[in-house]
Amino acid sequence: MTARKPTIADVARSAGVSKGLVSFALNDRPGVSPETRSRILSVAEDLGWQPSLRARALSTRTAYALGLVIAREPDVIGVDPFFSAVIAGIERVLAPEGRVLVLSVVADPSEEIATYRNFARDSRVDGVFLTDLRYDDPRIPLLGELGIPAVTFGRPGCPSPFPAVVLDDTEGIESVVRHLIDLGHRRIAHVGGSAQLLHGARRRDAFLAATRAAGIPDAQVLETDFSAAAGAAAARVLLSQPEPPTAILFANDPMAIAGLSVAHERGVRVPEDLSISGFDGSDMSRYVYPTLTTVSSDAVAWGSAAAQTLLESIASGASSDVELPAARIVVRDSTSAARSDVAPRPPHPTGDGPLSPTPDPRTPTTRAAGGHR
Amino acid sequence: MTARKPTIADVARSAGVSKGLVSFALNDRPGVSPETRSRILSVAEDLGWQPSLRARALSTRTAYALGLVIAREPDVIGVDPFFSAVIAGIERVLAPEGRVLVLSVVADPSEEIATYRNFARDSRVDGVFLTDLRYDDPRIPLLGELGIPAVTFGRPGCPSPFPAVVLDDTEGIESVVRHLIDLGHRRIAHVGGSAQLLHGARRRDAFLAATRAAGIPDAQVLETDFSAAAGAAAARVLLSQPEPPTAILFANDPMAIAGLSVAHERGVRVPEDLSISGFDGSDMSRYVYPTLTTVSSDAVAWGSAAAQTLLESIASGASSDVELPAARIVVRDSTSAARSDVAPRPPHPTGDGPLSPTPDPRTPTTRAAGGHR
DNA sequence: TACGATGCCTAAACCGGTTTAGTTCGCGAG
DNA sequence: CTCGCGAACTAAACCGGTTTAGGCATCGTA
Secondary structure, eight states, X not given: OOOOOOOHHHHHHHHTSOHHHHHHHHTTOSSSOHHHHHXXXXXXXXXXXXXXXXXXXXXXXXXXXXXXXXXXXXXXXXXXXXXXXXXXXXXXXXXXXXXXXXXXEESSHHHHHHHHHHHHHHTOOSEEEEOXXXXXXXXXXXXXXXXXXXXXXXXXXXOOSSOEEEEOOHHHHXXXXXXXXXXXXXXXXEEEOOXXXXXXXXXXXXXXHHHHHTTOTTOEEEEOOSOXXXXXXXXXXXXXXXXXXXXXXXXXXXXXXXXXXXXXXXXXXXXXXXXXXXXXXXGGGGSSSSOOBEEEOOHHHHHHHHHHHHXXXXXXXXXXXXXXXXXXXXXXXXXXOOOSSXXXXXXXXXXXXOOOSXXXXXXXXXXXXXXXX | OOOOOOOHHHHHHHHTSOHHHHHHHHTTOSSSOHHHHHHHHHHHHHHTOOOOHHHHHHHHTOOOEEEEEXXXXXXXXXXXXXXXXXXXXXXXXXXGGTOEEEEXXXXXXXXXXXXXXXXXXXXXXXXXXXXXXXXXXXXXXXHHHHXXXXXXXXXXXXXXXXXXXXXXXXXXXXXXXXXXXXXXXXXXXXXXXXXXXXXXXXXXHHHHHHHHHTTOTTOEEEEXXXXXXXXXXXXXXXXXXXXXXSEEEESSHHHHHXXXXXXXXXXXXXXXXXXXXXXXXXXXXXXXXXXXXXXXXXXHHHHHHHHHHHHHHHHHOOOXXXXXXXXXXXXXXXXXXXXXXXXXXXXXXXXXXXOOSOOOSSOSSSOOOOOOO
């Protein structure tokens, strides 16, 4: 009556063959006659045999797991919709493969490195996802040294042995700039993320290139850490200037939402006095007032593609990059024509209450679930 | 020159003892003389021996991992700051123990169950965290059947063999209601989360109890799915009534933020015409306009406590509940005295633009990183 | 003196798979 | 008839730990 889980040895005994042959049969390997194979399979079925992942892990030296390490303040990451969508996408690929995702959230870069070292020491994972790439990212040589395969979200700034899964966001930045230019804006500012981060710098560069191309040589750029707090601070700085911008392009949605609030607080009307754009296509962007123009990228697809690529790279050793559809602008109510009159100084705090057509719940284009990598 | 990773057998040979004795020495078990022990240890040190997690996993039948399954729309969870903070808290306990967190994000309950079954089949984890408890939660009997230890975030509604880590949020609800009552509000509505979810129902009940206690017998309650979209819809319903509430208590911050936006959109001034409170103490609540009164709970601590409890429960088999400090109200600018005049019908869309003192960046009380379980 | 208890240690089994080195057999070619 | 060869299969090693059974001194005690 002992319902011990049957092992491969039980199957072998029951089928009257050796352990090894059972292993061959179960793994569809040649060297087993069709009749024997099907007999073994049916016996395994009858006995309710299930492979022991741990035993397999030991003999194949495989973890059947991939790792993701996120180094962020818990507060900040909480607001960032990027990761959950990416994780969902990763999951979609891993689950059918019988693999899992090991997630680690750490506060600072030193812990991050320790985590990778622990992964390596314990052979916890067969590969890792690299997000938030930095210049001369120390993780790339580290992983090389540790012998852990990886895939990068975006193209790294330094030579990398790992495949990259690229979702271009510069095009989205350009679209927004063009959109604002078309609306008549000339004083356009950018509240960028950390320039330490590749995507932060890339967005900034794209912004500067696009504005220059539009004949604005010296568009204003502020650097932040991607947090809502920093976004609010940047907005205050911008709006306190003698000649405040008429449009601000924030590098992510939380900052844009914080910027929106600063405008409200100052009585600056959005979009009449100030156009604001976010970046990420987060869900929340649809439910703020006014609804937020943003740039949406399919983070779920990004995660899936990265998982797929990483698994292939592990299996074959090959490494070729993957290009995903670029992020797309989603125009909503927070951007509109620039005021044609004088420079819009912060109006008296008694400015009219904002009003606008009911924001439509049907999203203009892409379903928004974006991030910023 | 072959830098093969040394195994316990190498250590044994090098120290001139048997494999078994090395194992004993390395695990501080009795039966090894002090001199031999230290010799073995120093040999292991010299050889740079590191235990093989996989081998240990196989022989000890342990995964050295804990699991967390989140069943949510990727969009929705992205906005929810609860999980990232909880995960960070869990990590803080697991990392020093050499354990990891396996995370799974699934879309619907059937996938959720499949994930638990896969965990069991592969013995992927030594235990799991149960969040978002429901009435007669099917996961509790399932995990019992699968023999997976667990810890619940909050006290389950049905008999449970698992320890619970409780962070009372009813007190926070009561505080908010009292706060609003003190400000003179009488028409207070609650936009609750799904009543399917225990914490959704509990908050609603706490709200109703508190309002009744204050002499308001039939306070209005709307049920939602905790999403920002639903929060916006609920706010529209409430504000479209002939006698709209003067205060709304939302069951989480994203809904409250969406509610705030609906008010803006309608020209309803917050807090002059309408007081709004959130629930969660998310980071974002500090950067919306007006800054959001909310209820903050320490989700990081919650995660840590849960991890601690789960590990203890796994080790000892015992299971005793843990009580954490209750969630606390954080009063900000979105709540104020009720208008003493007539029923505040939605003012003409030309209502005055809102203005208020600069929201102070220093948080009133607790550092906000909360969730809602 | 003899006995059992204790401390230290070894050999071997065990966890549950995979993989390699043979072995046996049947068959076609020389 | 014999040799070679490939297909089917077995036995055993292997992955790298843990754990059990037992051996051998040494010790205190009757």
